[in-house]
Amino acid sequence: MKLKKILPQVLTLLFIVLVFGFFTMNAQENMGARGLEFGFGFLKTQASFDIQFSLIDYDGSHSYARAYLVGLLNTLLVAFIGIILATLLGAIVGVARLSPNYLIRKTASFYIEFFRNIPLLLQIFFWYFAALRALPMLEDAPMLLNSSFMTIKGLYTPAPIWTNFDIFFTTIIIAMIIIFFFAKYAKKKQEQVGKRLPVLIISLAIFIGLPLLTFLIGGVDLSWSFPVIRQMSQSSYTFDGGLKIPPELIALTLALTLYTATFIAENVRAGIQGIGKGQKEAAASIGLTPSQVLKLVIMPQALRIIIPPTTNQYLNLTKNSSLAAAIAYPDLVLVFAGTAMMQTGRAIEIVGITMATYLTISLGISLLMNWYNKRIAIQEK
Amino acid sequence: MSRNNFNLLKSKHQTNQNISLILGVLFFSVGIIDFYLNNYFNTNITSFLPRIINFFTPLIFGVIGLHLIRIEFSGIKILDNLNKNINTSNFNAVLSTSIILLIIFAAPPLLNWLIFDANIAGDSKEACTGGGACWVYIKIWFNRFMYGMYPNAEQWRINVTFIAVLVFMAAGFFVPTRLRNYLSLYYTLLLPIISFILIYYIISGGSFGLVWVETGAWGGLSLTFMVSFFSLIFCFPLGMMLALGRRSNLPIIKYSSLSFIEFWRGVPLITVLFMSAVMFPMFLPEGTYIDKLIRVVVAITLFEAAYTAEVIRGGLQALPRGQYDAAKSLGMGYWRMHVFVILPQALKLVIPGIANTFLALIKDTPLIFVVGLLELVGMLNLAKTNPKWLGFSMEGYVFAGIIFWIICYSMSKYSQNLELKYKTDR
Numbered sequence: 001m002k003l004k005k006i007l008p009q010v011l012t013l014l015f016i017v018l019v020f021g022f023f024t025m026n027a028q029e030n031m032g033a034r035g036l037e038f039g040f041g042f043l044k045t046q047a048s049f050d051i052q053f054s055l056i057d058y059d060g061s062h063s064y065a066r067a068y069l070v071g072l073l074n075t076l077l078v079a080f081i082g083i084i085l086a087t088l089l090g091a092i093v094g095v096a097r098l099s100p101n102y103l104i105r106k107t108a109s110f111y112i113e114f115f116r117n118i119p120l121l122l123q124i125f126f127w128y129f130a131a132l133r134a135l136p137m138l139e140d141a142p143m144l145l146n147s148s149f150m151t152i153k154g155l156y157t158p159a160p161i162w163t164n165f166d167i168f169f170t171t172i173i174i175a176m177i178i179i180f181f182f183a184k185y186a187k188k189k190q191e192q193v194g195k196r197l198p199v200l201i202i203s204l205a206i207f208i209g210l211p212l213l214t215f216l217i218g219g220v221d222l223s224w225s226f227p228v229i230r231q232m233s234q235s236s237y238t239f240d241g242g243l244k245i246p247p248e249l250i251a252l253t254l255a256l257t258l259y260t261a262t263f264i265a266e267n268v269r270a271g272i273q274g275i276g277k278g279q280k281e282a283a284a285s286i287g288l289t290p291s292q293v294l295k296l297v298i299m300p301q302a303l304r305i306i307i308p309p310t311t312n313q314y315l316n317l318t319k320n321s322s323l324a325a326a327i328a329y330p331d332l333v334l335v336f337a338g339t340a341m342m343q344t345g346r347a348i349e350i351v352g353i354t355m356a357t358y359l360t361i362s363l364g365i366s367l368l369m370n371w372y373n374k375r376i377a378i379q380e381k
Numbered sequence: 382m383s384r385n386n387f388n389l390l391k392s393k394h395q396t397n398q399n400i401s402l403i404l405g406v407l408f409f410s411v412g413i414i415d416f417y418l419n420n421y422f423n424t425n426i427t428s429f430l431p432r433i434i435n436f437f438t439p440l441i442f443g444v445i446g447l448h449l450i451r452i453e454f455s456g457i458k459i460l461d462n463l464n465k466n467i468n469t470s471n472f473n474a475v476l477s478t479s480i481i482l483l484i485i486f487a488a489p490p491l492l493n494w495l496i497f498d499a500n501i502a503g504d505s506k507e508a509c510t511g512g513g514a515c516w517v518y519i520k521i522w523f524n525r526f527m528y529g530m531y532p533n534a535e536q537w538r539i540n541v542t543f544i545a546v547l548v549f550m551a552a553g554f555f556v557p558t559r560l561r562n563y564l565s566l567y568y569t570l571l572l573p574i575i576s577f578i579l580i581y582y583i584i585s586g587g588s589f590g591l592v593w594v595e596t597g598a599w600g601g602l603s604l605t606f607m608v609s610f611f612s613l614i615f616c617f618p619l620g621m622m623l624a625l626g627r628r629s630n631l632p633i634i635k636y637s638s639l640s641f642i643e644f645w646r647g648v649p650l651i652t653v654l655f656m657s658a659v660m661f662p663m664f665l666p667e668g669t670y671i672d673k674l675i676r677v678v679v680a681i682t683l684f685e686a687a688y689t690a691e692v693i694r695g696g697l698q699a700l701p702r703g704q705y706d707a708a709k710s711l712g713m714g715y716w717r718m719h720v721f722v723i724l725p726q727a728l729k730l731v732i733p734g735i736a737n738t739f740l741a742l743i744k745d746t747p748l749i750f751v752v753g754l755l756e757l758v759g760m761l762n763l764a765k766t767n768p769k770w771l772g773f774s775m776e777g778y779v780f781a782g783i784i785f786w787i788i789c790y791s792m793s794k795y796s797q798n799l800e801l802k803y804k805t806d807r
Contacts, residue, residue: 009633016637023664030663101473102466103480117789118782119744122758126782129765130775319649325751337655347659355648355656362647 027348034345040353042344043068049339051330053246064340071335072357078249078331079318079361082256086317087310089257090264097269108265116262121323123259128251128327138229138237147226149239155250156227159243163221168214175210179203248329252321260317264310271306272298303376311369315362322358332357401449402460409446412439416482421489443478444471495779506770518773519780522764526780529600529755535592539603542583546576546610573614580607596674597753602784604756605746608674612681613739619682620689625719627694638690645687650745653680658752677749681742688738696731697723736796740789757781 031038043065050060055073058066096108115123133152136142141151149156162168186197214220227242275298283297284290324331325338332354341350416439418424434441447468455461467477498513501520509515519526528536549572553564585594599607626638645653657680658673665671700723708718747758755763761777764770 005631009631012634012637026666027663029667033667099473100466100469101477103477104473107480113790114786117786117793119747119758119785121747121750122778122781122785125758125762126775126778129762130778133774322649322651323748325651333649333651333655337652341659347663351652351656351660355652358649358652359644359647363643 031348036346038348040349042346042349047340047343049343051335052328053249053330064344067340068332068336068353071330071332074329074335075318075321075324075331075333076361078252078256078321078324078329081253082260082317082321083314085253085257086260086264086313089261090310091268093261093265094268095272097265098272112262112265115258120255120259120320121326123255124251124323124327127254128247132247132251138239139231147224149227149229152247153244154247155245156239156242157245158224158226159241161223161225164214164219168211168220171211171214172207175207178210179206182206246329248324248327251327252324252329256317256320259320260313263313263316267306267309267313268302270309271302271304274305275301300376304373307369307373307376311366311373314369315365318361318365319358398452398455402452402455405446405449407446408442408449412442412446412478413481413485415439415442416485420486439482440475440478443482444474447474447478514776514779515773516776518764518770518776522760522770522777525601525764526757526760527601528603529760530598531594531600531603532592532598535594538583538591542579543603543606545579545583549575569614569618573611576610576614596672599674600755601760602757604749604754605743608678608681608746608749608756609739609743611678612685612742615678615682616686616689616742617735619686621693621724623686623690624693624697627690628697642687642690645684646691650681650684650748651751653684654748654751656680673752673754677752677754681745681749685738685742688741689735692731692734692738693727695734696727699730700727733796733800736792736799740792740796743788743792744785757784 028038044063046060047062047064047067048060049067051058051067051070053074054070055077056066056070058070093108093111096104097112099105099108135150135152138149138151138153141149144150147158182202183199186199190196215222225241227239227244230238230240232238279297279301280293283293288296321331322333325334328334337350337354341347344350419439448471450460451464451468451474452460453464455464468474494513496513499516500509500513501516502508503517504521505517506515508517524533524536528539531539553567556564556567582588583591584599585596623638623642626634627642629635629638654677657676661676661680662670704722704726705718708722713722746756749756750759750762758781761774761781765774765777
């Protein structure tokens with residue numbers, strides 16, 4: 001009986017050790033043959049390649065570690081924008097899918113069936129190589145909203161120029177802290193006295209009012225730098241000032257958003273459908289207003305159904321953002337697992353670091369979402 | 382009804398109802414005609430209005446029209462249906478009108494580009510004169526999109542192999558009842574071996590007088606099918622073992638399965654393919670070479686097996702405890718219990734989930750371009766850089782999109798049907 005339990009485990013362990021041992025041995029031999037030594041010292045050496053789009057200060061003289069950071073930030077940027085937009089779009093489409101209006105319902109389900117059944121890579125290629133390439137050249141681009149230009153080289157928008165940005169930023173954080181404690185206080189008050197404070201309006205007032213105050217007394221100032229076209233030579237133009245959003249970022253965000261939103265929409269629909277009609281009727285019958293029914297009865301229950309699968313979609317979106325490499329958006333995979341690896345030849349370390357990074361992001365998001373999920377789960381007593 | 386408070390034109394009298402009906406239809410048609418003229422004839426019949434209102438006139442007229450024809454129980458069946466479905470409130474009227482206008486705005490140019498202005502006759506770029514799509518491009522490159530760089534004269538070999546594999550797959554449905562028990566064995570063990578032998582000897586060639594075609598030349602849609610077929614077939618048993626391992630009581634087996642699953646689920650497929658392309662050769666003894674295609678299939682298999690394992694685990698967890706207890710009380714051991722009692726029931730539950738995994742797998746196959754294998758999407762990117770055929774990327778992507786859409790949509794509908802079927806069974 002004991003043997004029956006130990007033997008399979010020993011065999012599994014032996015198998016794993018053998019496979020890893022075999023791989024490590026070969027890797028050592030191969031790297032020795034190429035004159036490489038396993039280690040992460042190369043991260044400190046000069047990268048000497050350029051990256052098209054970077055959120056932080058970077059040029060060829062910086063180290064590989066800095067290049068890694070640039071790639072990671074670009075990945076996180078796409079994932080962050082994508083998650084926000086996909087959630088908004090997905091929520092709207094998911095609700096639209098349940099609309100009593102035939103046209104709305106059919107449009108929503110057409111959108112879902114259309115975009116979820118085409119490979120994401122194809123969609124990225126479509127937006128980047130076909131759709132965005134049809135945009136006008138710099139000199140022909142019409143002005144949008146009196147400030148921006150949508151061109152074949154990307155979107156040029158006004159860039160904010162801050163003075164004393166750090167004061168402004170600190171105030172926002174302070175406002176958030178105040179709101180947090182205020183919400184706690186309001187909840188306590190409600191439990192004690194039974195009176196609901198207008199939390200949302202007061203929070204909004206704090207959130208907008210405090211930062212605004214810094215403009216008046218804190219010396220914070222905001223001005224905009226508008227993109228202005230300038231002719232460089234006979235046929236080449238450029239924009240001075242403003243903020244340039246590269247077409248790769250636009251194509252990638254667009255494709256990721258449209259693709260992931262279909263899945264989120266289905267989750268939202270399932271979540272809302274999962275709430276029994278009786279819940280709504282019961283809530284109405286004890287005298288809650290329609291907005292209270294939605295906020296206090298329907299949403300808390302629907303969220304419980306919606307959040308776990310939606311977390312998965314957030315993870316998928318983050319992982320799918322690695323397809324950026326296909327259209328040369330400098331994300332983690334392209335910068336680090338692509339260019340940096342070609343230059344250093346350190347396949348094991350670099351692919352290892354890249355995978356570890358994605359693993360960390362994935363586990364991080366799922367831990368965060370598990371925590372949130374636990375918080376809103378039914379508290380059984 | 383509170384609606385009547387601000388509704389001046391509408392009342393419950395029969396005569397007024399007819400008047401408002403006529404007025405409503407009139408308003409709605411004016412809105413549509415205005416929009417149509419604006420878009421396709423560059424004339425604006427409402428240009429006397431200020432510019433801001435002028436821009437919204439089609440919408441405003443449409444909504445007023447819908448508002449007027451919103452009559453409860455008019456007795457006209459079509460009208461009542463219309464009201465019930467797209468015209469229940471002013472908000473819905475705005476949305477409905479917007480969507481109708483959007484369709485009028487988008488559909489004709491789209492159809493023109495796709496069909497009416499498109500060119501399909503001819504065999505060179507010069508044949509494409511219209512403003513629409515150039516399907517000649519697809520026609521000329523069709524073989525490449527289907528078979529990659531596989532030599533034209535040898536393409537019958539791919540067709541023959543595919544038909545043969547399909548026949549072997551279909552053969553399972555016609556076996557006599559007494560052999561039915563061995564069916565799963567046939568599908569999980571025998572079929573992969575047969576298919577592999579067929580592909581190795583017929584598509585790859587090199588013996589029986591067939592020319593050797595290296596895997597680098599394979600490509601197009603047929604490669605998509607091959608990669609997804611083998612990955613699916615191999616990832617299924619592996620996923621099953623992992624799912625059982627994850628639910629095992631033995632700590633080492635449980636945690637090694639768990640970490641295997643979590644590892645593959647945590648990394649993107651593109652890095653896994655990078656790993657198979659550049660990192661994996663470093664792990665092999667000097668001089669060993671494994672074909673690129675095989676490496677890719679192994680990588681995708683391991684990746685998808687982790688997802689399959691989670692799907693199967695869902696099925697295992699959904700089974701009531703009584704099934705386990707009953708099997709144990711009959712004196713069955715671990716393997717007998719799982720093979721004869723648990724797995725047959727659990728797998729039936731997870732067929733839709735497996736179909737979804739397969740769907741994701743098909744949608745993931747274009748990624749193999751990172752290791753230099755060109756399936757359909759990869760071939761498109763190659764074709765569009767051909768100097769003779771520049772500027773047709775749109776046609777190519779639309780074509781590939783349609784093909785993938787048909788495959789994936791039919792599969793997802795099929796899996797939804799299965800889901801419904803098995804739901805009612807239990």
